[in-house]
Amino acid sequence: MDAPLSVPAPGTPAWGDPLTEALELTGVRCVLSRGLTAAGAWALAFPAPGRLKVQAVLQGTVWLLVEGAEPPVRLEAGGAAVLAGDRPYILASDPAVPAVDALPLLRASAEPFFHTGDDGRDTVTIGAHLELDTTAEDLLLSLLPPVLQVGAATAEARTACWLMEQTLRELASDRPGASFAAGHLAPLLLVQVLRAFLTGADAGHCPTGWLRALADERIAPALRLMHGDPSRPWTLAELARAAAMSRTSFAKRFKDVAGVPPLAYLRRWRMHRAEHTLRRADTPLSAIASALGYGSESAFSNAFKRATGLSPRHYRETVRSA
Template sequence: MDAPPSAPAPGTTRGDPFSETLELTGVRCALSRGLTAAGAWALAFPAPGRLKIQAVLRGTVWLTVQGAGPPLRLEAGELAVLAGDRPYALASDPAVPAIDALPLLRASTAPFFHAGEAGRDIVTIGGHLELDTTAKDLLLGALPPVLHVGAGAAEAPTACWLMDQTLRELSSDRPGASFAADHLAPLLLVQVLRAFLTDAHACPCPTGWLRALADERIAPALHLMHGDPARPWTLAELARAVAMSRTSFAKRFKDVAGVPPLAYLRRWRMHRAEHALRRADTPLSVIASSLGYGSESAFSNAFKRTTGLSPRRYRETVRSA
């Protein structure tokens, strides 16, 4: 009998679901603003519609996200990551009535705006990360409404520095500032997602690839599928590779990933296909072969079932947009 497949060696990019998914995000910095405050204050913000990161550099800030539980206390050196689909408020105390933050934001284009009394008892930076359409489905759906990264987390100091540096770049007139900010954004995303994986068991989160990647029994199967997406994987092969019965493996995989193993593989192949169609003029036959489809027509049919568009039509649509 053939030996069970093994995952790629640690340190390789091939087969790393984390790195490969980040490659698909197309993440870039959309906006970064700082807030200084003192005294009693509270600001209400609409749903960002994008991945939102809030870092506290000085003082204490209370964050309330609509429908996401009690207010969250953020100390200096801590961050919160918001999936972006809910309104939220920042305050000196959750009991202070919040006023609309948008007039304050629109009143000035300066890097920092101010709330409350005179002084800088509070310094906090907020940033939005823009993601490609495919990545929104992959990433935002896998994150909880709000993720708290404590000051003790290994990733917190680096993430706070990246937030501060991004704001410095965007508020400067130095050559290449926007280019630098866009290249800091992926590093920031890496840090917050690493923090999520480190503390995934303590953080209630939706089913999805991130939760599956944090599951020590299921993660090796993700590495195998990502390492060789063209292979015609069977449920028996994957279960054997992680030393589980087919029934136990299938149930656990669906419980954490939200879909059965082979459905996950099909979906991942389509994400890779969308990425290839957006970014290069690679022939459809080459994309089909790289993803395990025996012919261009078989790939085209599978792609259209998933996206509603043929690969050629999809390529034309996203490029014209």
């Protein structure tokens, strides 16, 4: 049984790490992983994945064209790209090659790799779909750009390529524990994706939200405090002091990058934690209330209903029956 509201002791690696806290809520799992080998001139059109999609190139060069995102992205061997999942896209040897529907090729074979183009293996690429819990989709998918390139020279890309290759091997094998192994590789892949985003140039241009705030060096210390001890009644003055800013400057900067004022962010984060616990554990409401800093079960229930439109008990029954 999960115990999602336990807070690590100070000094442990997860203490106050907002990314670790958020990843605990994702419930990420790899639902599909396929490889593609290709040669000559080729282009394949894919529908919107509907899920977070990671594409890694192990050999050769692949062009990635995402609907509504310009210009086309050139992926070299060892590089990867991340798609938020809401737009159709094309993989091609050259952007000028007319694309054909990829779905018939995918359906024609259940093999882990399918082939297109001429004979040979000039190009080898792997795609993985990552499915997230509803809370994680709200936290992540709406905040990522349509396409994020992870350069081949980065440590994150090298690790992502290796993880995807291992995931494909596990899913294609009949070895004992293959599904379990693939399921545990998916969260590691998501870590590399988010690390690449947070250290890249795109982080400062993403939509407002916790991910952009996490990439902001001035705001990050305050985020770590709130995530490290969500039950504490943090004041604006304490959070501003952690960021070495005046209260006015801190409040403005926080709202500019996170989209909400600091204390509103804290309340929202508490509700994300509560939703996660209600979905996955039978923790009493009084214990959830205490762990999140509410003085009583009724105070927590009222706050939860204001945030979600449902009482905690009704929410737990609804999501579990679904």
